[in-house]
Amino acid sequence: xxxxxxxxxxxxxxxxxxxxxxxxxxxxxLVSRYQDRAYNVAYQILRHHEDALDVAQxxxxxxxxxxxxxxxxxxxxxxxxxxxxxxxxxxxxxxGRHNPVPRDDPEREVALREMTAxxxxxxxxxxxxxxxxRAVACLPADQRAALTLREIDGLSYQExxxxxxxSNGTVMSRLYAARQKLQRILGHYAKAQ
Amino acid sequence: xxxxxxxxxxxSTVVQRLGAYVDGQLHANRxxxxxxxxxxxxxxxxxxxxxLTLRDHIRGSLAVSLPGEDAARFWDxxxxxxxxxxxxPRWGVDRFREMFWFYPKLWWASAAVLGTTVLLFTxxxxxxxxxxPPTSLAPMGVPPRTVVESVEGGPNSSVVLFxxxxxxxxxxxxxxxxxx
Numbered sequence: 001x002x003x004x005x006x007x008x009x010x011x012x013x014x015x016x017x018x019x020x021x022x023x024x025x026x027x028x029x030l031v032s033r034y035q036d037r038a039y040n041v042a043y044q045i046l047r048h049h050e051d052a053l054d055v056a057q058x059x060x061x062x063x064x065x066x067x068x069x070x071x072x073x074x075x076x077x078x079x080x081x082x083x084x085x086x087x088x089x090x091x092x093x094x095x096g097r098h099n100p101v102p103r104d105d106p107e108r109e110v111a112l113r114e115m116t117a118x119x120x121x122x123x124x125x126x127x128x129x130x131x132x133x134r135a136v137a138c139l140p141a142d143q144r145a146a147l148t149l150r151e152i153d154g155l156s157y158q159e160x161x162x163x164x165x166x167s168n169g170t171v172m173s174r175l176y177a178a179r180q181k182l183q184r185i186l187g188h189y190a191k192a193q
Numbered sequence: 194x195x196x197x198x199x200x201x202x203x204x205s206t207v208v209q210r211l212g213a214y215v216d217g218q219l220h221a222n223r224x225x226x227x228x229x230x231x232x233x234x235x236x237x238x239x240x241x242x243x244x245l246t247l248r249d250h251i252r253g254s255l256a257v258s259l260p261g262e263d264a265a266r267f268w269d270x271x272x273x274x275x276x277x278x279x280x281x282p283r284w285g286v287d288r289f290r291e292m293f294w295f296y297p298k299l300w301w302a303s304a305a306v307l308g309t310t311v312l313l314f315t316x317x318x319x320x321x322x323x324x325x326p327p328t329s330l331a332p333m334g335v336p337p338r339t340v341v342e343s344v345e346g347g348p349n350s351s352v353v354l355f356x357x358x359x360x361x362x363x364x365x366x367x368x369x370x371x372x373x
Contacts, residue, residue, distance in 0.1 A: 028268055035267045039259045053263055053270075061274035132254040150216060151251045157218045168218075176212050183247055 044148035059084035143178040
């Protein structure tokens with residue numbers, strides 16, 4: 001395992017090159033650098049701790065096995081996130097087949113609106129977080145993924161488009177749809193602030 | 194004037210672009226147009242305020258951190274998965290699924306091979322010349338039955354007429370001696 005200064009200073013490109021040459025400790029530094037963010041993205045898409053952990057680890061393993069094919073045109077994290085987001089979305093689809101949950105369930109949205117109708121309840125930060133998390137869980141997986149990559153990872157539309165293999169316009173419309181839906185669900189709370 | 198591109202009646206277009214504006218992803222020209230509209234439209238300004246509030250809530254609520262115990266074991270589990278992925282492949286449905294996941298072009302290659310096979314098979318059926326089958330065929334491996342119908346001989350040549358009744362063929366065999 002690399003020393004702490006090496007972990008902080010060595011850039012991704014060099015670590016990728018060293019990994020390609022067979023230095024597994026270089027890849028370990030990449031893992032430790034991105035494991036939190038990868039888990040977070042997977043968790044926001046899957047909304048399940050164990051599944052998110054498994055998918056994040058699987059994404060790193062697949063990245064390592066196919067690192068020779070990584071050409072370095074985009075950043076390492078963009079490439080990793082592409083693997084991760086694909087895996088997570090595949091998982092939600094597979095889960096949907098076994099345990100189907102309607103993606104756009106108006107009744108569920110109404111229930112969430114009612115839950116957030118009490119301003120006193122929303123004063124509690126913890127409660128608010130739970131409500132937002134529930135509202136985000138209502139979104140389709142691709143909108144959740146776009147929203148997480150934008151709001152949590154702060155990626156540009158172009159980076160999100162590369163990760164999700166779509167156009168910038170599609171990213172914009174997914175984010176717009178996600179925010180509109182969240183505003184519908186949490187709207188009265190936002191107005192109350 | 195460009196600022197007039199977003200007039201009062203264009204609030205729906207502005208609202209659609211507010212997200213990109215907040216994210217700093219609009220081109221400079223569009224940004225100027227949108228800001229000009231916002232300076233003149235309270236409704237869209239209120240919408241922008243709601244969007245910013247929502248963004249702050251999302252950012253404050255969605256970020257989760259990896260629990261310490263899982264973070265400590267994370268690399269070990271990744272290594273285990275790497276080892277598993279590098280193990281000799283066991284051919285089965287899962288292996289095929291994984292292979293196609295890794296190499297999406299395989300879908301196209303497989304589709305192309307399948308399509309070509311179907312095309313060749315169909316073309317062979319359609320284009321094959323239709324030859325009427327013989328009325329009777331000798332059994333496989335058995336030489337055709339031959340009947341000598343006539344033999345005519347002269348001083349310098351002879352003609353033998355054969356026939357194969359099974360295949361409805363007649364053979365005329367002409368032998369000619371060399372004249373000295």
